[in-house]
Amino acid sequence: MPRLVRPYKLLAEHYDELFGFxxxxxxxxxxxLLADVFPRIDAACDLACGTGTAAVELARRGLKVYAVDLSPAMCRLARRKIRASGLPAQVIRADMRDFHLPRQVGLVTCEFDALNHVPQRKDLGSVTRAVARALHPGGHFYFDVNTELAFERIWPVTWWLEKPGVVLVMRGEYDRSAGKAFADAEWFIREGRLWRRRHEYIEQVCWTDQEIRGALRDAGFCSIRKWDAAPFFKDDPFVRPGYRTFYLARKQA
Ligand SMILES: C[S@@+](CC[C@H](N)C(=O)[O-])C[C@H]1O[C@@H](n2cnc3c(N)ncnc32)[C@H](O)[C@@H]1O
Structure with missing residues (x-):
């Protein structure tokens, strides 16, 4: 029986604590990678914004920012972070496969493998079409994805992440024939003198470069560039060469 995928509730609550680094x-x-793009734009959207860290950083550059996420818990945390910053950013709870902004922007970012999170392969085209609709002609779409090498090498590893009062143990597997990865997240959360155990289930779709380029071109993007992430993640043993790829695509003018 298919398992219900409703991630980013507990992960949302402890996201900055465990993954902020x-x-x-x-x-x-x-x-x-966006050094040439920033001087030419006045508004941006951070898609799958999580707790709002990138949205605040974009707003600090003087941009009008829209921050979109499907998880109510993530939206709540993003609103709180943006309010505390005093910067102009608006949080919109929406699905990246079908989101609408109040106006078109010059840049859509979608960071930290959020694009791997859509439920089905056919969803990639829905995301690229929704992003194209959100962008001005000539606007840019910037994102990063986990690669098949990462799913094969690090997804099956057991991860232990620990902070005071919270432990996350994650273990996944990769189904190469389906091109999908699965992970069980076991949480141990301290409540007074006791520890409560909770569970979340996460799925990711593995995209080939060909699928990504095809979906981008079909949605009207051109000039598609990509970079390996390893040079930017120098102290992270989990981002070795070939594990994560950044993409930058321009919507036709
Ligand atoms: C790995 S987190 C990345 C968060 C943030 N971009 C960052 O860099 O920290 C993935 C995010 O994607 C969001 N997400 C998953 N599926 C989504 C969907 N269909 N539409 C919008 N957001 C989604 C999750 O709620 C979560 O906040």
């Missing part, structure tokens, strides 16, 4: 590498990659 990766965001400085994401910011480094963004600053480098």
């Amino acid at each position: 990766t965001r400085s590498w994401g910011a480094l990659a963004r600053a480098n």
Whole structure:
């Protein structure tokens, strides 16, 4: 029987605590790879924004920012972070396969393998079409994905992430014939003197470069460039060469 995928509730609550360390590498990659794009735009959308870290960083550059995520918990946390920053960013709860912004923007970002999270292969085209609709002609779509090498090498590893009062143990598997990866996340959360155990289930779709380029071209993107992520994640043993790829595509003018 298919298992219900409803991630990013517990993961949302503890996301910054457990994964915050990766965001400085994401910011480094963004600053480098989008250096020519930033001076030419006045508004951006961070798609699958998570807790709003990138949205705040984009707003700090003087951009009007829209931050989109499907998880109510993530949206709540993003709103809180944006409010605390005092910067102009609006959070919209929506699905990346069918989101609408109040206006078109010059840049859509979708970071930290969020694009691998859609439920089915056919969803990639829906995302690229929705992104194209959100962009001005000539606007840019920037994102990163986990590659098949990462799913084969690191997804089946047992991960142990621990902070005071919270432990996350993750173990996954990769089904090469289906091109899908699965992971069980076991949580141990301290409640007074006891530890409560909870469970979340996560799926990711593995995209080939050919599928990504096809979906981008069909949606009207051109000038598709890509970079390996490893040079930006120098101290992270889980991002070796070939594990994660950044893409930058331009919508036809
Ligand atoms: C790995 S997190 C990345 C968060 C953020 N981009 C970052 O860099 O930290 C993946 C995010 O994708 C969101 N997400 C998953 N499926 C989605 C969908 N169909 N539409 C919009 N957001 C989605 C999750 O709620 C989560 O916030």
